[in-house]
Amino acid sequence: MQRYFQITPPSVHTMVLTLERRGFIRRVPGQARSITVIVPPESLVPLKRIQR
Numbered sequence: 001m002q003r004y005f006q007i008t009p010p011s012v013h014t015m016v017l018t019l020e021r022r023g024f025i026r027r028v029p030g031q032a033r034s035i036t037v038i039v040p041p042e043s044l045v046p047l048k049r050i051q052r
Contacts (some may be wrong), residue, residue, distance in 0.1 A: 004047070 028034035
């Protein structure tokens, strides 16, 4: 996420917490690689990289 969105690690952490709070993901705090996407894949908008 940090590389894709070109943001800082604290910003990534804030994004993860927001996604969890809004019910888009589930995670186990303190356990690496524990994020699970809860929403159906077909409801997600595809991301496209914007060239700067």
